[in-house]
Amino acid sequence: MYVSVLGCQFTLALWNHVTIESRLTSTMQCVKGTDRVFAAGLLLFGIMILISVYRFGIKRSRTVQLLATVLLSGYFCYGLTLAVFLAASASLEHYPAEIVSIKRTDYAHYATLTLRDGSETQVKISSAVYDIIENGEEVVVCSRTSLFDTEFVKIHRAE
Numbered sequence: 001m002y003v004s005v006l007g008c009q010f011t012l013a014l015w016n017h018v019t020i021e022s023r024l025t026s027t028m029q030c031v032k033g034t035d036r037v038f039a040a041g042l043l044l045f046g047i048m049i050l051i052s053v054y055r056f057g058i059k060r061s062r063t064v065q066l067l068a069t070v071l072l073s074g075y076f077c078y079g080l081t082l083a084v085f086l087a088a089s090a091s092l093e094h095y096p097a098e099i100v101s102i103k104r105t106d107y108a109h110y111a112t113l114t115l116r117d118g119s120e121t122q123v124k125i126s127s128a129v130y131d132i133i134e135n136g137e138e139v140v141v142c143s144r145t146s147l148f149d150t151e152f153v154k155i156h157r158a159e
Helices: 002-027 034-056 060-087 127-134
Strands: 029-032 093-096 098-104 109-114 120-125 139-145 151-157
Touching: 029 034, 029 120, 034 060, 098 127, 109 127, 109 151, 120 127, 120 151, 127 139, 127 151
Parallel strands: none
Antiparallel strands: 029 151, 093 139, 098 109, 109 120, 139 151
């Protein structure tokens, strides 16, 4: 029973990682208020630790299971916090993108852009968007404002 529970937890952790890395972070990226998102995730992690300790207790025979649960809870908090912030965000706003520079590395593509408030930020973009910008086509910024004045953005082709 113990092995199947841990196997199920690790499978869910892997699924969570694939979902978050491939969907949420590639669609909308937090550019303002990342410290508030981190603080909310840390608070959620603390609550999950307390629930885990209460549920399993601190017994010598269950320390490995408690440790695995605490570690996996921290991992789940990352995706859950991002999902909550994106779900609680306002409607999308589009505005023309002011691209300062673009950069290609071996693993990712980045664009430095100017936000509406005049600050510059670097966001990860797909290879398709990188090619669009490199060809000189017009792109727009999708912006969402969420809880505690956090801002998420995505760059895509103007339509």
